[in-house]
Amino acid sequence: xxxxxxxxxITVAIAAAAFGAIVASSITQTLGQAGATRPARVEGKxxxxxxxxxxxxxxxxxxxxxxxxAAVTQAGVYPYDYARxxxxxxxxxxxxGVVPGSLGVVQGDGEIPYKPEALAIKKENAAxxxxxxxxxxxxxxxxxxxxxxxxxFQITQxxxxxxxxxxxxNSARTIHLDKVAPPPDDTWMGHSVxxxxxxxxxxxxxxxxxxxxxxxxxDFHSDALHLTERFSLASPDIIQxxxxxxxxxxxxxxxxxxxxxxxRVEPNMQLLELRCNEFxxxxxxxxxxxxxxxxxxxxxxxxxxxxxxxxxxxxxxQWYGR
Amino acid sequence: xxxxxxxxxxxxxxxxxxxGTLIAGVITRTQAEGQSLKTPWGEPDLQGxxxxxxxxxxxxxxxxxxxxxxxxxxxxxxxxxxxxLRGRDNRGERGSERDVSGAYNNVFGALKRTGARTSMVxxxxxxxxxxxxxxxxxxxxxxxxxxxAMMQATQTCKQKLPGCAGGKYDPTxxxxxxxxxxxxxxxxxxxxxxxxxGALADRCLTIGLPEFGAGNGGGSFRRIVQTPGGIAIxxxxxxxxxxxxxxxxxxxxxxxxxxxxxxxxSRxxxxxxxxxxxxxxxxxxxxxxxxxxxxxxxxxxxxKSPTMLEYVATIEDPTVWTRPWTVKQDxxxxxxxxxxxxxEPRCIEGNEGFPAMMKAARQEDREFAAGKGPDPLTKDNAxxxxxxxxxxx
Numbered sequence: 001x002x003x004x005x006x007x008x009x010i011t012v013a014i015a016a017a018a019f020g021a022i023v024a025s026s027i028t029q030t031l032g033q034a035g036a037t038r039p040a041r042v043e044g045k046x047x048x049x050x051x052x053x054x055x056x057x058x059x060x061x062x063x064x065x066x067x068x069x070a071a072v073t074q075a076g077v078y079p080y081d082y083a084r085x086x087x088x089x090x091x092x093x094x095x096x097g098v099v100p101g102s103l104g105v106v107q108g109d110g111e112i113p114y115k116p117e118a119l120a121i122k123k124e125n126a127a128x129x130x131x132x133x134x135x136x137x138x139x140x141x142x143x144x145x146x147x148x149x150x151x152x153f154q155i156t157q158x159x160x161x162x163x164x165x166x167x168x169x170n171s172a173r174t175i176h177l178d179k180v181a182p183p184p185d186d187t188w189m190g191h192s193v194x195x196x197x198x199x200x201x202x203x204x205x206x207x208x209x210x211x212x213x214x215x216x217x218x219d220f221h222s223d224a225l226h227l228t229e230r231f232s233l234a235s236p237d238i239i240q241x242x243x244x245x246x247x248x249x250x251x252x253x254x255x256x257x258x259x260x261x262x263x264r265v266e267p268n269m270q271l272l273e274l275r276c277n278e279f280x281x282x283x284x285x286x287x288x289x290x291x292x293x294x295x296x297x298x299x300x301x302x303x304x305x306x307x308x309x310x311x312x313x314x315x316x317x318q319w320y321g322r
Numbered sequence: 323x324x325x326x327x328x329x330x331x332x333x334x335x336x337x338x339x340x341x342g343t344l345i346a347g348v349i350t351r352t353q354a355e356g357q358s359l360k361t362p363w364g365e366p367d368l369q370g371x372x373x374x375x376x377x378x379x380x381x382x383x384x385x386x387x388x389x390x391x392x393x394x395x396x397x398x399x400x401x402x403x404x405x406x407l408r409g410r411d412n413r414g415e416r417g418s419e420r421d422v423s424g425a426y427n428n429v430f431g432a433l434k435r436t437g438a439r440t441s442m443v444x445x446x447x448x449x450x451x452x453x454x455x456x457x458x459x460x461x462x463x464x465x466x467x468x469x470x471a472m473m474q475a476t477q478t479c480k481q482k483l484p485g486c487a488g489g490k491y492d493p494t495x496x497x498x499x500x501x502x503x504x505x506x507x508x509x510x511x512x513x514x515x516x517x518x519x520g521a522l523a524d525r526c527l528t529i530g531l532p533e534f535g536a537g538n539g540g541g542s543f544r545r546i547v548q549t550p551g552g553i554a555i556x557x558x559x560x561x562x563x564x565x566x567x568x569x570x571x572x573x574x575x576x577x578x579x580x581x582x583x584x585x586x587x588s589r590x591x592x593x594x595x596x597x598x599x600x601x602x603x604x605x606x607x608x609x610x611x612x613x614x615x616x617x618x619x620x621x622x623x624x625x626k627s628p629t630m631l632e633y634v635a636t637i638e639d640p641t642v643w644t645r646p647w648t649v650k651q652d653x654x655x656x657x658x659x660x661x662x663x664x665x666e667p668r669c670i671e672g673n674e675g676f677p678a679m680m681k682a683a684r685q686e687d688r689e690f691a692a693g694k695g696p697d698p699l700t701k702d703n704a705x706x707x708x709x710x711x712x713x714x715x
Binding site: 158 | 361369527551552565566585660661676680681687
């Protein structure tokens with residue numbers, strides 16, 4: 001039934017495009033999420049409003065990769081990379097800790113064009129994923145990462161502003177379609193200024209800091225990051241999302257990622273809260289408890305001795321000074 | 323220029339309140355200036371960045387018992403008193419614990435000009451929060467006793483400072499230090515044995531409703547963006563503890579009771595030109611003046627003019643108060659181009675103070691255990707010595 005309705009909507013959208021804004025404003029699509037009704041177009045532009053979520057493995061690694069037993073591994077009995085086994089910090093998760101494989105989202109040759117010195121940092125980041133990835137501390141995800149983390153986000157599209165609220169870490173950004181002053185300081189989520197290129201929303205994102213990552217694989221950027229995002233509707237329930245990534249401090253040339261983003265079509269869909277900074281407190285401050293909660297395990301209870309040695313300079317309180 | 327403008331707005335608001343017939347005139351005139359109060363798709367337009375540009379007493383002082391508004395002279399006197407009498411750098415004796423703890427002095431607590439109303443509470447008519455139920459009073463008293471016990475052996479109590487209000491000095495430290503509070507802790511206490519001993523604000527967990535942006539150094543901004551049938555509100559509160567709120571507008575019932583959230587579950591609908599939002603499903607980890615998971619809010623958002631958005635929140639929790647009560651605020655529209663809103667919730671990213679507090683506490687524990695330092699319970703690591711705002715007496 002939902003498919004039938006979507007099919008009808010495409011027809012409607014074409015009709016709306018043909019007959020203009022008056023027709024569009026009188027046509028609505030019934031959907032549970034956000035509003036009782038959602039017109040296919042807002043003031044003549046495609047309506048991206050609604051709740052969306054990417055369904056891919058880009059947050060693990062933007063590049064093509066085979067599945068791994070865990071995000072943190074150690075040498076097993078063999079000396080080969082392909083025979084590594086999960087390491088202590090994630091061992092207790094069993095198969096829930098696996099890294100799923102992916103064909104990657106990097107366009108062209110599939111490689112991220114790191115400068116040699118930046119590639120060394122990326123590899124070091126990956127080796128120290130647990131201590132360095134801002135996601136584990138519930139820090140702001142940055143853009144574009146927030147777009148392909150495994151959590152929903154909601155677009156509220158008006159005429160002069162398009163607001164995106166992300167479930168992860170209460171993060172958000174406003175895409176400004178009108179005149180706006182740049183932010184007084186650098187930001188995690190960037191400063192988004194958009195314009196319409198026909199039915200494509202083009203967003204220029206600048207004013208980043210150098211703290212956010214692009215994936216759990218240690219991919220990073222500097223404060224010179226400049227994104228050009230393109231949002232277009234492939235169907236009423238699919239956004240084709242395409243980003244050109246430029247950062248002359250880290251990459252040798254601009255490169256591009258692309259992926260579909262799917263509408264959460266459940267009729268009762270709504271954003272719930274994910275206050276992960278509360279959930280990350282034990283991870284960050286557990287060692288400062290007067291009586292630590294995790295000391296050791298006893299008897300028949302599985303004993304997992306976790307040695308998580310933080311490399312010098314990577315303690316989270318030293319992180320701002322790096 | 324901003325100040326002059328807001329002065330004019332308030333004058334206009336008083337005039338409107340005094341003579342309702344003027345409202346139509348004001349709106350007609352502003353619409354004639356070309357600013358529609360409807361979105362292009364015909365819904366009331368609440369969009370923009372909004373803030374309360376004034377400080378207003380939360381509850382009405384008995385001095386103004388029967389008056390909803392201050393006189394201009396009274397407001398001027400409050401502004402004078404607050405800017406001159408209130409210590410900007412009120413230090414304790416040099417080298418004393420109080421002097422060090424007071425480093426977060428009033429320079430950090432900016433004040434806004436005194437507003438027109440004698441109280442933000444507009445119902446009950448006396449402008450006072452209604453009495454708490456007997457059970458809620460008992461819970462509040464037990465919580466206060468526990469916190470004061472942790473303070474009893476400190477200089478703060480010995481010197482009868484505001485941080486010990488309601489308690490008394492006892493040189494013998496309390497035996498209650500290892501107690502776990504009956505209810506989830508939300509406020510700072512003189513103990514830092516675990517993250518859960520911290521105030522929600524210290525843990526970067528300050529978001530919640532209702533959001534009045536009131537209190538010392540308070541203030542909050544909200545950006546409203548609308549789409550046909552949808553509304554998003556981005557809050558900028560408490561030193562970068564911003565949060566996101568999307569109002570569910572499809573007429574569906576609230577979330578199941580098993581889902582509890584720090585900012586509740588907001589379901590909205592239009593009643594004429596007013597957005598009415600019903601908020602329930604709060605988490606027991608939240609605390610609004612004693613109200614937790616049973617808090618029920620009914621908000622009314624009404625665009626009164628191009629520059630003014632009226633916010634009326636009715637607060638209900640029969641387990642805490644003997645009757646519902648209502649708070650009213652006027653938000654003034656801020657420049658879209660200047661974009662002075664900071665909704666990145668960038669608090670946890672720089673929160674070195676909170677772990678530092680626990681780290682220092684562990685050091686104090688070790689020194690005390692080794693006989694090299696005082697009992698941590700004789701030191702005040704909680705109150706902060708902020709001076710109260712005379713407007714909020």
